[in-house]
Amino acid sequence: MLPVSRNLKMYFGAVGLFALWVGVWGFFVPTEVDRAIPWLVPPLHARFIGAIYFSATVVMFGGMLAGSYADAKVSILISTIWTGMLFIISLFYLNEFDFTHKPVWFWFGAYIVYPIIGAWFLWKHRNLQEPFYGQLLPNLVKKYFLVQGVVLILLSLALLFLPDVMLNLWPWKITRLLAQIYSSPFLAYGVASVISSQQKTWHEIKVVATSIFVFAILILIASFIHIELFSFERIASYVWFGGFLISANILGLLTIKSIQNGRTNESS
Numbered sequence: 001m002l003p004v005s006r007n008l009k010m011y012f013g014a015v016g017l018f019a020l021w022v023g024v025w026g027f028f029v030p031t032e033v034d035r036a037i038p039w040l041v042p043p044l045h046a047r048f049i050g051a052i053y054f055s056a057t058v059v060m061f062g063g064m065l066a067g068s069y070a071d072a073k074v075s076i077l078i079s080t081i082w083t084g085m086l087f088i089i090s091l092f093y094l095n096e097f098d099f100t101h102k103p104v105w106f107w108f109g110a111y112i113v114y115p116i117i118g119a120w121f122l123w124k125h126r127n128l129q130e131p132f133y134g135q136l137l138p139n140l141v142k143k144y145f146l147v148q149g150v151v152l153i154l155l156s157l158a159l160l161f162l163p164d165v166m167l168n169l170w171p172w173k174i175t176r177l178l179a180q181i182y183s184s185p186f187l188a189y190g191v192a193s194v195i196s197s198q199q200k201t202w203h204e205i206k207v208v209a210t211s212i213f214v215f216a217i218l219i220l221i222a223s224f225i226h227i228e229l230f231s232f233e234r235i236a237s238y239v240w241f242g243g244f245l246i247s248a249n250i251l252g253l254l255t256i257k258s259i260q261n262g263r264t265n266e267s268s
Contacts, residue, residue, distance in 0.1 A: 001068040016060030019053040026050025038104045044226040051218030062207035070130040078188045080118030085184035087111035134201035146197035152190030159183035171236040202261035213251035
């Protein structure tokens with residue numbers, strides 16, 4: 001098996017620390033989130049962004065701790081899609097950025113460099129084939145990831161290409177800029193979920209299951225903190241809470257199973 005190289009670990013570490021920085025400010029100090037991102041957004045948005053970036057931290061450090069490049073590849077893919085899309089979307093909203101604000105320069109620097117490096121790693125090892133090992137995934141788990149992936153990809157595309165429609169459908173007040181920015185992580189996780197549906201063993205889905213589980217749990221916490229911003233006269237609020245509750249429970253169980261399977265493989 002091809003090990004995770006030192007350079008790749010450094011990449012994961014750099015992206016992971018940036019994600020952790022945004023996650024901490026967004027989720028725990030939402031009124032000062034502009035210390036980490038280019039704009040000051042309302043607290044619910046800040047905590048939503050914090051939840052997204054905490055889950056990205058899990059993705060990056062999961063890649064860093066992976067036993068082989070094959071196990072780390074999905075982390076690179078998520079990072080490349082996510083950061084690459086954010087850079088492209090940002091180019092359409094340059095008038096929204098205050099270039100005297102230091103986080104703006106870090107935002108553009110990171111989202112230029114990170115996707116280029118990630119794409120280079122993916123291209124370098126594009127033909128790598130490694131044998132799989134461990135307990136096989138049940139078909140039901142594969143089907144769940146496929147459904148999850150399709151839903152997330154469709155949601156992402158709607159946010160990206162139909163933002164004005166999504167402004168009316170979103171369960172809390174959102175801007176066009178944020179709608180399109182939110183499409184990036186949803187697309188990354190959607191593609192990763194579809195890829196997970198094609199995997200053969202439990203350890204291959206651990207990073208995706210764990211990161212989206214963390215995302216779902218933190219989103220629920222943030223939503224309950226700001227529950228007064230949700231209108232339960234609208235079906236969107238029930239879809240929001242119900243969808244994340246179902247996902248959190250299922251992904252929590254899958255995360256536990258994948259971790260247990262990994263420990264079994266290590267001891268055998």
